[in-house]
Amino acid sequence: MAESSDPIISVHDLTIAFGPKVIQQNVSFDLKRGSIFAVMGGSGCGKSTLLKSMIGLLRPASGQILVEGEDYWAQNQRRRTELNHRFGVLFQSAALWSSMTVGENVALPMEMFTPLRPDVIRRLVELKLGFVGMEHAVDLMPSEISGGMRKRAGLARAIALDPDILFFDEPSAGLDPITSARLDDLILTLRDGLGATIVIVSHELPSLFKIADDGIFLDAKTHTPIAHGAPRDLRDHSTIPEVMAFMNREATVQDASATKGETHG
Amino acid sequence: MTNTHPPSPVTGQHTPQQAAWSLDASGIPLTLRLSGNWDVEHGGMAPFPQDGLHTATPGQVLQLDTQQLENWDTAFISFLWDVKQAANHAGVQFDPSTLPGPAQRLLALLPPEPAKPPAAQKAPAPFLDRVGDKTLRCLDETGTVAVMAAETAKGALKALTGKSGMRLKDLATDLWNAGPSALLIVGIVNFLVGAILAFVGLIELRRFAADIYVANLVGIACAREISAIMTAIVMAGRTGGAYAARISTMLGNEEIDALEVSGIPVSTYILLPSILSLSLMMPLLYIYGTIIAIFGGFVVAMTMMSGTAIGYLTTTVNGIALHEFIFGFIKSFFFAGFIALAACRVGLKAGRSAADVGIAATRAVVIGIVGVIAMDALFAIIANVLDI
Ligand SMILES: Nc1ncnc2c1ncn2[C@@H]1O[C@H](COP(=O)(O)OP(=O)(O)OP(=O)(O)O)[C@@H](O)[C@H]1O
Ligand SMILES: [Mg+2]
Helix, strand or coil, X not given: CXXXXXXXXXXXXXXXXXXXXXXXXXXXXXXXXXXXXXXXXXXXXXXXXXXXXXXXXXXXCEEEEEECCXXXXXXXXXXXXXXXXXXXEECCCCCCCCCCCHHHHHHHHHXXXXXXXXXXXXXXXXXXXXXXXXXXXXXXXXHHCCHHHHHHHHHHHHCCCCCCEEEEECXXXXXXXXXXXXXXXXXXXXXXXXXXXXXXXXXXXXXXXXXXXXXXXXXXXXXXEEEEXXXXXXXXXXXXXXXXXXXXXXXXXXXXXXXXXXXXX | CCCCCCCCCCCXXXXXXXXXXXXXXXXXXXXEEEEEEECHHHHCCCCCCCCCCCCCCCCCEEEEEEEEEEEECHHHHHHHHHHHHHHHHHCCEECHXXXXXXXHHHHHHCCCCCCCCCHHHHCCCCHHHHHHHHHHHHHHHHHHHHHHHHHHHHHHHHHHCCXXXXXXXXXXXXXXXXXXHHHXXXXXXXXXXXXXXXXXXXXXXXXXXXXXXXXXXXXXXXXHHHHHHHHHHHHHHHHHHHHHHHHHHHHHCCHXXXXXXXXXXXXXXXXXXXXXXXXXXXXXXXXHHHHHHHHHHHHHHHHHXXXXXXXXXXHHHHHCCHHHHHHHHHHHHHHHHXXXXXXXXXXXXXXCCHHHHHHHHHHHHHHHHHHHHHHHHHHHHHHHHHCC
């Protein structure tokens, strides 16, 4: 049995690419049990793509992802699917199944992978939707609810099977500040309540400073991670110009023309 | 370029001067004189030739004289960008200091060169390479579709024992869309086709006093070929297009990704109900279509020829052998399977934007129709060989 101090996921020297186009390389990090791990970086640097390779949607070009010591991508499809049952994923676009009601969306994974009786599932669906404040929407179709509500329903679906690892791609994008702050609390509560480990992609600095206790910063120019650590530590102690600019919301790292000369010259 | 519109002294009003430039290469430093109205409306988007500075010696400074410059907008910046690039190429030092401040700042935003499309993609591959590539991709595609068909068939077998995990609600919706809700359009098309066949047939047969054989003509043609094809074409346009659009929309919404991550097989949740319902409904629609087509022929025949209704119907019943119906029935089943599989595959392979949904729908319809007609030709050959 794995020690509780072992990392739950550890990524070794990963390269992710679309065909010949390398998105990120030399990506290595450990995901500590019970931590909230932030994946940061500018738009288009490959955060969603990294997430995709961790949840089995995109085979990395090289490197390893160890889930409790087991090489994820070396397993066959069937074993990967089994491992996936420990994952809960909230997609950037929520990705609710549009032909089903909100309730059915949350119920489907349970119907599919647990032997529970329909009335028990119904109760559990109410419970999970209750966690995210969506119990009233159980019989609505995804097209009948707002974008923020869809995000919350997607969250309820992600926790349907009580996963131990949760992946959130920009959970608070498009939410109003109050809902967004409530979502932070919800994420913390879920982590403590379910004992889950959480990987979160986000641009919301205040929320990252508040909830994340570890992280990685991906750089779009060099296609490698350039910093590791909790967002608040990076904010306070990092000396890397790109990271400082990101954490302090500065427009440019250096004088615009100097940067141009550097990249194109 | 010259000034074509001098200021008018009569009205005292100021007519905008046309944009003009001239290069003074004699002096040191080089001077580019810019005058007039450099906006898109008046000056158009004047380009500066890429080799406009090739006579200059490297290291020279290019100054801009903007004293007679009037209005300017993006067109001016575009021109200056060209000049800057030409100066770079000729090794000339571009001095923007005499430009209006905002223009200097806009120009500083632009990179030295516009982004070039990657060269590797431009070069066409040698002919044989392309043929080989296409062939490999075709084989690959055939393999994928075969796997899809096998998985669906497996799913269908499991569904018989009630263990497939397919949602019956989805199946019911798809059955309704592929069957009852298509009755009207399939009926209209088949009625008209039967009527047209009878009309044309009657005109020709009448010359031989063989009017009554129009019943056989319409009956056999519709039962064996036309109703099966017409129904399949209507359904390819109606249901095939809808399947492709639905699946590619789900792809764009990451719904398919979500299924895969949860380990819910796309084949049982999306493909099985769609393919099953079309394959079940199409043969029924074919029978219905044939009956309507025969009825269409009957209506025309009754208004154009003198025989009795009973006589016509008896001739029809005696004229069509049962195996014609069976042949059409089996063909319809295969047409349906093909249309649904092709549509699902096209949908799953589509891109993720709104335009891709439209492309996928179109492609599914085209592949469906062409495929159905090609398959029908194949069936005709097989029937000929087997002497059916
Ligand atoms: N299917 C694809 N094929 C080829 N390139 C892709 C594909 N999907 C994404 N990319 C490229 O991969 C890079 C990373 O994309 P990704 O979606 O991971 O960015 P991101 O960091 O999540 O950005 P954002 O913060 O805007 O969501 C981008 O440059 C994008 O152009
Ligand atoms: Mg993203």
